[in-house]
Amino acid sequence: MTVNAVLNSFADPPEPRPRGTGSDRMVRIIQASFAPVELRADEMAEHFYAVLFSLVPSARDLFPVNMQKQRTRLFRALVQLVEAADRPEELTPYLRRLGRDHRKFGVRQEHFRAFGVALRAAVRTYTTVEWTDEVEQAWTQAYEVVARIMQEGVADDSLPAWWTAEVVSHQRRDWDTAIIRVRPESQIPYLAGQFVSVESPRRPRLWRYLSPANAPREDGTVDFHVRVVAGGWVSRALVRQTVPGDRWRVGAPMGELWRDRDVQRDLVLIAGGTGVAPLHAVVEDLAGRATQPSSVTLFFGGPTADALYFLPELRELAADLPWLKLVPVTEDGSVDDGERGKLPEVVTALGGAWSGHDVLVAGSPGMIRATVSRLLVEGTSYDQISYDSFITEGRI
Ligand SMILES: Cc1cc2nc3c(=O)[nH]c(=O)nc-3n(C[C@H](O)[C@H](O)[C@H](O)COP(=O)(O)OP(=O)(O)OC[C@H]3O[C@@H](n4cnc5c(N)ncnc54)[C@H](O)[C@@H]3O)c2cc1C
Ligand code: HEM
Structure with missing residues (x-):
């Protein structure tokens, strides 16, 4: 789970904490001292890095050369996590994984004190x-x-800090979308539906999350679907400049999209844009098992038919798998056998609350928010729904 997902999951704490405990007070003090200056997070972040680099100059080398955009992102995440420190039991799995993932930056124990x-x-x-x-x-x-x-988590060295992976193919689907296949030097132990962070030599030290689009394969290769985000530093380079032979670094797998789910339960998969990648991995994973749920419905949506860049592959898959139902969704109705409208409306029009199903949602933060809200209004319970997203960034 990413910061946002973790923090969102606190929206309805299972057991309200007693008021007035020490940790409540601690968090209230933190919030009270941060809230009045939140709008100045940029300046605070600048100050934070200036102090950090004066205390441990070696830490500067861990961060990107140009830090304008990065600055506030990490600083805000840091403050959010500190504000949630009164719920360590709920944050622990996420923080341990974040710590393990931090090994790829070369973070050392002394950096933490200075931080x-x-x-x-x-x-x-x-x-x-x-x-x-x-x-x-x-x-x-x-x-x-x-x-x-x-x-x-940092001390957990049972896995490598990162894997080196060579780009073996780069297939442009349209001007803005590419499917990139990499071959890691050794198998990356990810589960279908998880995501990893990657660093390309085209943008050193700028790590971005991408979701493997296939279930783990015997040869270890992994496909990523990447779409350019307007003004994006990394996505543009990945789509427009990557060539076979580029050597990427890939960080530890993260994410809970499909973890600990009963694989026999019927599923609804809702994909917007490159959100289809992890959901395709889930379908492949199910297809490789001895038994499958009786019904899996995959919605793949976008504004027009052109945006559904992965539809041919999904059609082939659905033709082979009797339990898989594919529903293409476009806002302009430009796919003949598809539905017309926006994903949240179409999904609920066709299945209501989808009771008896688990619902996995992947796409941009806006698409996830709209879809999850609509499902909740329709009566879907929060426990049925899984998604991964992030406050300042997301899938496209
Ligand atoms: C769990 C997870 C899985 C992801 N999986 C994939 C994937 O499989 N394929 C993929 O292409 N991307 C995926 N992403 C998104 C990816 O990590 C990057 O955020 C995205 O590629 C933009 O990076 P950038 O460096 O180009 O943009 P940046 O330079 O970081 O940002 C440029 C501008 O775009 C805005 N922005 C950043 N991301 C988005 C977005 N997603 N939608 C709208 N505006 C945005 C920023 O706020 C900023 O204003 C995933 C993100 C998460 C959190
Ligand atoms: C409690 C301590 C810390 C927390 C909560 C924390 C949290 C985070 C988070 C949430 C991110 C963003 C990951 C993403 O892009 O999704 C991040 C990135 C990063 N962190 Fe940390 N971190 C901590 C300590 C450290 C330390 C001690 C260092 C070493 C100096 C460090 C170095 C980095 C670097 C280099 C990045 C990537 C660059 C960037 O996004 O700006 N972190 N951290």
């Missing part, structure tokens, strides 16, 4: 709230909880 000092220095400099000992303590304690759990 905490820099975080406090940044907030303290900009907050309008009086910086008392209690405020200092609240930030220190919360950061320590988060950092300790992440460090446990």
Whole structure:
């Protein structure tokens, strides 16, 4: 799960915590000191990095050369996680994996201490709230909880920090979309539906999440579907500049889209754009099992027929798999045997709340939000629905 998914999952905590406990107070203090200056996160982030790099100059080499865009993203995520530090039991699996994933940056234990000092220095400099000992303590304690759990993940060296993978093919589907196949030096132990972060030599030290589009194969090759995001630094380079022979680094698998699910339960898969990649991997994974659910419905949606770049492959798959029903969805109705409309409306018009099904959603953050809200209104329970998304970025 990514930060957003973790934090979203706190929207309805199973057991309300008693008011007035120490950790409640700690979080209230943190929120009260951060809220008034949240709009100045850019400046705070700049201050944070200045302090960090003065304390440990070697840390500068871990970050991209041009940090304009990166700055606020990491800083905001850091503050969000620190604000959630009163729920360590819920955050632990995510933070451990984030820590393990951080090994690819070359993060060392001493960096963590400096990170905490820099975080406090940044907030303290900009907050309008009086910086008392209690405020200092609240930030220190919360950061320590988060950092300790992440460090446990860093110490988990049972897996490589990253895998090197060579691009073996790069197939342009249209001006903005490519399917890129890589061959890792050794098998990456991902599960269908998970995602990994990748770094291309075209954009050193800029890691981005991509979702393997196939279930794990014997030869270890992995397909990624990449679509250009307007103004995007990495997606453009991956689609327009990548050539066979490029050597990528691939980080630890993450994500809970299909983890711990009963593989016999009927499924609804809802894909917008490149969100079809992890859902295709799930279908392939099911196809390779001894038994399958009796029904799997895959919705693949986009504005026009051109956006459904993977439809031919899905049609072939559906022709082979009797339990798979494919529903192409376009806003302009330009696929003859498809549905016309937006995904959330079409999905609920055809199946209502989809009771008795698990529902997996993958696509842009906006598409996920719209689809999940619509399903909840229709009566689908939150437990039925799975998705991965992120506050500042997402799939396309
Ligand atoms: C769990 C997960 C899985 C993902 N899987 C895939 C995948 O399989 N294929 C794929 O192509 N991408 C995928 N992404 C998105 C990918 O990680 C990048 O965010 C995306 O490629 C943009 O990176 P960039 O460097 O080009 O853009 P940036 O330079 O980071 O951003 C440029 C601008 O675009 C905005 N932006 C960034 N991402 C998006 C977006 N997705 N939609 C709309 N605006 C955006 C930014 O806010 C910024 O203003 C996934 C993201 C997540 C969180
Ligand atoms: C409690 C401590 C920390 C938390 C909560 C944290 C969290 C995060 C998060 C959420 C991201 C964004 C990942 C993404 O792109 O999705 C990130 C990226 C990154 N982190 Fe950390 N991190 C912590 C400590 C550190 C430390 C100690 C270092 C080493 C100096 C570090 C170096 C990096 C680098 C280099 C990146 C990628 C560059 C970037 O996106 O700006 N992190 N971190």
